[in-house]
Amino acid sequence: MYVLRRLFHDGFDRPELVLIHYSAAPENSPDTLLVRSTAVVVPSGIPGTRQVHLVLPRPPDGGRLLVRYLFSTVGGGREWFSSPYDVLLPGPATAGDVDEIEVEGEGNAVPAPGRGMFRLALPLRPDEPRTGGVRFGFGAMRKKPSLSLCRARVPQAHGEAPVVEVPEALSVLKNYPMPFFLYHVPEGGTVPLADKINGARITIRDAEGDIVCARALWGDRSWAAHNLTVMEVKNFASEEGRASGCFHAGDRESFLRNRAAVLAGHPLPRTFEGFVFGPSGSVVEYCFQVLRLRAGEAVASWVNAPSGTNWSITL
Incomplete structure (x- = not known):
């Protein structure tokens, strides 16, 4: 999977909220949406600059990915939308702004139909290492914990828990998202740690x-x-x-x-x-x-x- 960084510069009137609205599709089939979502653009640590990291799938045919996005802001009682932008992954326009998440096989379990993803700092335990990589994945309530469920690997930086995308639900009952488990295991570990995800x-x-x-x-x-x-x-x-x-x-x-x-x-x-x-x-x-x-x-x-x-x- 790709991780694409995008920057937003506040300008003279600092917005109260900045969002990015994005979609991704295979370059040769732009109407076949693989993902469409909205994310919050947060302060980057540099005054006046915000950033967001978009987690994007690879096209199933192995070709390039077309990413379309625009920003919106809220400030002074008004909502403002930018012009749309298109970029291709991989491509020269995103050089230096793209990382990858290592994924095994078909990757982690996907959200239930009609549900999306949310962002969460992995709930690492106090005694877990803060260096190296962490594997994570998801499983239904009755699924036995297994390393095979942890099919994605993310690095740890600056001693902080990595922020990952987690399904809102793996299943839905009467329009209510049902609980499931988030598993993670530090690099070299053999026993997944489980956290029940509630809504x-x-x-x-x-x-x-x-x-x-x-x-x-x-x-x-x-x-x-x-x-x-x-x-x-x-x-x-x-x-x-x-x-x-x-x-x-x-x-x-x-x-x-x-x-x-x-x-x-x-x-x-x-x-x-x-x-x-x-x-x-x-x-x-x-x-x-x-x-x-x-x-x-x-x-x-x-x-x-x-x-x-x-x-x-x-x-």
Whole structure:
């Protein structure tokens, strides 16, 4: 698998939030999407510069990978989108910005249909080494722990736990993502260590009926990894105007108008819902970023806990 680094420069007006929306497809079949997702672009340690590392699959035919992406920002009550960019992997335009994750065989288990990935710093134990590589993988609840499930290897840098992508669920029951196990083993180890991955449903209530899009920004208490969940109105049944299309719509103004029209058919108050994920017993912090349609314009704002801080939930 490829790991592609992309940079974003804040400019004069520092955004409150920067996201990257990306897709990847074989170069010779650009309509065959292998992945489509959104990630949070975080400070790089250099003032005014943010970075993100995109985990991307290799094309099944062994050819080059076409990656398409654009940035969006939130700041001053407005949402802004950049022009789209195209790059090929491998290629000269990404020289020095591409690493690889070593993968055995067909790679790790993939998410259940309709579910995506989230980012997590591997939950290393205090006595585990902080150098060398770590193998990791996933298994269903009834799956016996085995090294054969750990099919990807990532290096450790600067003594910190590596951030990896983990499926939101391997299976879904009645629209609820079911728990599973994340396994990891340090280089040279023979016994995988297991962490049960749980999900928790979070909600935000819209009493006035002006919210058209709601997202949850979340991470563990260290914020070693940032995640964004696009939330949907409970019992939303229309195929048109689904929240999952908000960042990838070709005509965003038309998308927001159509979505607002569909939402108008849902009685007040409306409940937007989504999920956060992590190891069992861990604490997730989160807040909401919403778009409200007012006087025909989309206005961006943040919703925090009554204390002014983030909400938190134990998984």
